Amino acid sequence: MRLSFTIALRALTRNRAHTLINILGLALGLTACLLILLYLRYERSYDSWLPDSDRIYQVQATWHEPGQPITHAQTSPFPVRDTLAGGFPQIESLSVMRNGQTVTTRDGEAIFIDSAIVDPAFFDIFRLPFVHGSAAGALSDTNAIALTEKEAIRHFGTSDVMGRTMSLGAGPGKRDYRIGGVLRDLPKNSSLRFGILFRYDPAEAAGLPASAIGWGNMSQQHYLKLRPGADAHAINAALPAWEKRVVAPQMIGGRAASQADIMDLALVPITGVHLGVAQHGALTPGGDPRALATFVVVALLTLAMAVMNFVNLSTARATQRAREVALRKVLGASRPRIVVQLIGESLMLAALATLLALAAVELLTPWLGGRIGADLEVTYPGIGGLLLPAILLFVASGLLGGLYPALYLSRFRPAQVLRANKSAAETPGNGRLRTILVVVQFAIAIGLIVCTCVIYSQTRHVATVDPGYRRDGLIQIESAWRFAGDSSEYEAARRELLAIPGVVAAGRTNLGLAATNKNILAVRTSGAAQDSAIGYYAVDAEYLRTIDVPLLAGRQLGDRYARDRVVRAEADGAVLQQGAGGFNVVLNRNAVTLLGLGAPQAAIGKTIKVGLDGEDMADATIVGVVEDTRIRTARDALEPIIYGYDPDRTSLVLVRYGGADPAAVMAGINRVWRRFEPEIPFQGHFVEALVAEIYAADRARGALFAAFAAIAVLIACLGLFGLAAFTAERRTKEIGIRKVLGARIRDIVRLLTWQFSKPVVLANLVAWPAAWWAMRDWLNDFDVRVALTPGPFVLAGALALAIAVGTVAGHAIRVARLNPILALRYE
């Protein structure tokens, strides 16, 4: 046994370059695999740390309105809180959660705090640990609040703040609250997010309009805990029938409609929320299971490439070791012993690579965690640790990498190998296998390069494609529901905004650029059997001009026409003015097409019926048509839009500036804001930055892809380098002969380079269709997308070829320059 070990060690040190390449390649592959494993586990660990996480569910709603894309939401209708538990006795407790932001003043400055309004049952469902106080008394009345430790320390400098008061809210809603409990901070792998918890007050519903307490109000989440042993599938199966029973049909414009027909409720386990399809209304950015799966596949491919190197280099080397093995056979070693010996060598290499990989993982984990904003942690023991997978990967790669060469080597017949005058025990089949492995490796590398190129050009494309409005020189002020919503106050503010040097226009809207929420109206045209669902944007007269949307026909809305403005009755904020002939609207091109109104010009003057605020249908006359805009992501289809002059419903202000320092303009807007709205923090963003943020995840994914492509190329090159070194060595005699026969250096270099270029050329044929298919699939996700041109494919192929030639050329030139007599002198 000790002798075997010595032989193994000697065999490995004898071929130092070969050994190094094997270990480095494998270590790279293993590192990629283990890092992705850490990330995968992290993504899957969301909320599983919660006590009883297997009994906690979120009520999710799926909306499928005709003419609108399906929305999968983590939020659910307002009445769920009071009705669901009554229908299903399996529910142990249920709590509403209305998420938002509250305002407080700290050091003379208004700041936002993430807040949530919950029922006391929230603490029965989520048994969150308290630093001070307890679940029982934390939200004893609506004046009590619970704080996270971080928020307490930020505000008071200490977490020991039980019983102290905090002034929260703005304007008439501003109140003093008593702190009833301090919670431990939530870990990062949580789908919940809040800094402050308020207690929900059911009495508030009494004063609200019908639309705010109906099934159409989706601005809250519901969580529940099932009794032990209860079956969520059974509840989900029963929910459609329950909805039909509980959701009362409404009469909209003489037609009966029930939200139960366009909405499906479902209980989703809390541990499935983060990676679930429903991400609308998510509190923390959701994971992307498809991207995750892609990266797992890519990591495994990388490892496979490393193992292929292993097989490839070992079998290549087999020819050199054939004599040793043959001799040992002659000396009486049995075949199994030789196989064991060779696999032992392979395992030794794999062990070294695994150790290297673990060290790399330790070093890279904090960096990776920082990049993706995750609390990644390297632990070793147990099911969740790295030790087990590391050992598994080590054994698997060691065996896989060693088995084929071992069987191959031990099969040599000694007589054949030891026969004089034979330099290589090379069989053609073996050479073919190696070529195939190189082809597969480069196919993977080329495929990844193609994907990287396409992802890169697509992310560039979506950022630069014409969105239908002008992005540069535009600032969006968010959280401006008070600032913008009160038109009499706003006029004064607007005058001051326009007085800022450089500012040329300011307009208001309720759905800003990069918006994620929607406001859908039922729209009826005469003759259409079914109502259409079209997005409604409440704007002011300046908005479309401010963001610079071209007018295609008709005119903009404005104060010159009394019927332009949507007027709601004072008493009940939801009832629409129903004067003779209703009100005027502007449509975008897409809405005109969807409603079948013909050309933009033809639509002017036509009247449609719209169900504003979910109420009865009112007449709306089209006075203008504007160009389509993409205010959401490039993944979303072009929206049909109805613009209403409805300034009291706006909550964002857009400011256009030009010929001035952007920072100075922003500072000027900030000053105006503070004068008019001192209690609410200023939230101004450059629109270009907002749009860039939408695609941050895509860019990060692209970067990760590029990293993998680089690793794959590196591994492929390591393999090719080793193979070239080996081949050059093996072929020195042949090359010597060729030189004696008149070949020049450049003939030899060309010969060797072509030998290694062929598999790379072949790899393109494998990689291109696969990459094309994968990228077409990915691009189909986008409404705006680049064409799949041959560019990236040719580029990737050329790049791989250049890298391969570069890798091999060194060896080729060295061998070609060798004096042939040296090569031919000894056999």
Add this chain to the structure above:
Amino acid sequence: MLSMRELSRVYRTDTIETSALSSISLDIADGEFVAIMGPSGCGKSTLLNIIGMLDSPSSGSYVFNGQEVAGLSEGKLADVRKHNIGFIFQSFNLVDELSVRENIELALLYHDVASTERRRRVDEVMDKVGIAHRAKHRPSQLSGGQQQRVAVARALVGSPKLILADEPTGNLDTHHGEEVMRMLQQLNREGSTIVMVTHSPSHADYAGRVINMLDGQILIEQRRAA
């Protein structure tokens, strides 16, 4: 055909200097058959390599076909070599991965010869050395004598004026050795100039001139009337 004056070849390593050839002067005329003999390490192969332009002299002059070749570039040497010289080695030096036919064809690959013409000439030399029936075999599937015949065919196929053979019979038994010698003799009769290194006096008898070397110098030359 060739003429050497005061030609030396010194091998320098870090520690020692070996003088493999010292001040050799030698003329070989067209159509000669020269055998070089001498003890191991006396510089026979070195001399043959320099004649074949696989190696360059450290000093002295070497005129081949009226052209001074000492100091020519690698590329130039390769050019002169492939048009004028054929090699036969003791250890055959065939390429294991190529068939007999391909091995022979290799010698024409770096000449500007059209492929049909290549085929014709390969067929011709294979017939000449009697290996045509083994055209598709690998060298490893042939006996030593057959392998050396392939090597001879390869040396011939480019129709060189000069054939250099370094112990062509060294790895062969007596019977096969004689066979190769008769082949060389035949070639010489057909007009080829042949320079051969050998340890066997009986094989040296085939040559018209025998050069005996010792310690990098020519000891004696014997000429025999043909």
